[in-house]
Amino acid sequence: MAGLGSYPAWVRGRAGFAAVVAVGLLVTGVGGWAALAGSRNGDGSGGAESGTGGGLSAAARSELAERLHLPWPDEGQTSIEVEGIGSLGSRGGNRPVPIASVAKVMTAYVVLASHPLPDGRPGPEITVDAAAANEALSRSESTAPVREGQRLTQRQLLELLLLPSGNNIARLLARWDAGSEEAFTRKMNRAAEELGMTRTRYTGASGIETDTVSTAEDQVKLARAALKEPVLRKVAGLRSTEVPGVPGPVVNTNRLLDKPGVLGLKTGSSTPAGGNLMWAAETDEAGGAGRTDGSGESGGSSAQGSGADGGGGGEGGGNGAGAAKRLVIGVVLGQRARTTPMEGLEAVFRRTGALIDALQRELPTALAPTSPSRSGSGSGSGSGSGSALGPAPLAPRTASALAPRALAPRALPGAVRPTAHLIGGRS
Template sequence: MARTRIPPVAGGLAAAVAVALAAACWVLFPPTVDGRASAARPAVDLPLPWPAEGQASAEVQGLGSLGSRGEQRPVPIASVTKVMTAYVVLKDHPLAAGEAGPRITVDEQAEAESTSSEESTAPVRAGREIGERDLLALMLVPSGNNVARLLARWDAGSQDAFVAKMNREAAALGMTSTTYTGASGVEDSTTSTATDQLRLAREAMKNDVIRAIVATASLRVDGVPGDVVNTNTLLGRHGVIGLKTGSSTAAGGALMWAARAPGGALILGVVLHQNPGGSPAAGLRAALDTSEALISAIQRELPAATR
């Protein structure tokens, strides 16, 4: 095969482009002392009260990263897992805004699990038909683990088959430090990082149905007694419009959150591993408190930093 000869001018131009790209990469991803690439510098550098423990990451859409803190190593994420569950279900069974979706029959397993005192559940009864959207709400708002597993079985035939889909989606999104082992997050073996979960938050908030459900403070579902109340108590404060809480003894407290900045830009953040080893309730309170301080500071500092 004949060789293609690059003219001197074209070859020089190619070399110049390569040098320029290498320089740009050096600026954006400066090497660490051991030669590995470091994380990108924040696009917007604000004085923020990052959590003293665990890990966190945040960004402003349209502006870029606000940075990350803490060692980004995989840790249990508890019910934050359910954001990926909703993402996969809606990718397989998309709904238009306001659409109820197909009616799904509650099975005996979901009813049996609804009385568990060991995990968060939603009170559903076997044989009752509930629309897809309402089941997604029962999973995301009060954090019903039994509903997450019911949706997984409905979507893929078994929870194991559904988990395989979750991990494929994580890989497709570039979540290289994430492993899902269940649809609800009750398993401590489901682990991720704040930076990985921030990638998911970015995609989840593009979905009209997820965005509407996670912004709901409380709702009623036919056949489910009483008001269904959101575990995310930051809703409506500091511009918060979602996303999802998580808590367990191993995970501590976790929160994936979305808020509107002054001017309307979407702020996304994830806080993980707050007060691990303590009670789940104490961990969740810590995650909510540290997230509230972080969101409040971003709301305060961002306008001046972006003028």
């Protein structure tokens, strides 16, 4: 790893901000973390646009999407949503496809619905059973090294679920929560139905099953709900952690956490599913990502140990305390499917990184209100020379402008990582 410096804190305590845009009338959208402050069911009954703040009309969102020069992946499915704005659109259709270990976000969500962890508490101790210990020895799927009889807290097991993507931990938590993985899977599907995920079906807790399928649009709905769970948010944002009895630091499979402004959430890869990523990132209100290149995540220590939330490195990401932020969530599925899990992961990191870079670079400018001097009209309605969304960002001059910054390989001596394999949910 290129240094375990501090990383984005999940709980930033920032107020949302109002973005005023003119589309005949002035429409106000409230973005940032304030949009996530409601209850877990505050997004209504699960409609496609619920929970987005309803900030812009469909016409304004369409204009915004056209003005952003986003490098949408040319394969698989992609869906992006901006808090306080709504959907920026989707690409690749809406046919349910395998999602691999992205399914573990629902696993964590369902566990926390039944067993919430308030105030950062570790939760009850859970005994590792023989099945989870035996599965830890598997070389055909991603697992976490645990032994029979070991006692770990609910929080520690959530870390082993989401960071190294332990399939054995997913099934252990399912048995602990519901008595059997089958019963737990029924709870997962009920939760999906409540969130309006109409094209999703879970057939297991880990995501290794090829008939666990969903769409990018459905998974965005889950991401929106998952971000309202403080523990899930914090754990998914950890670069690494220490779990007693587990050798070495436990490293997150999500390499994009090395990018300033990236907050999570979960990788997934398999030969049938390709590379998949559910992600969340912040953009700055006034421009950039609130980052200082080279040291964007201010220099505290990385999160180590259960319960760490990354607060030791400061909360500003190098942009100054209290700066307004917009939260962007997205899902990219099916990158380099039917190759190897590693090829799929590399592709999804590269393409998602390019999307995040473009959004952090261009979204703040695209959302800037048009001044009267620019539009030629004080009313904001314009006479054809102005725009509801302010000045258009300049198109990148070369294709390289869209390329994500290189991410240094992350390697720690003795680090717990899933083993590579050709078939199954690697991460």
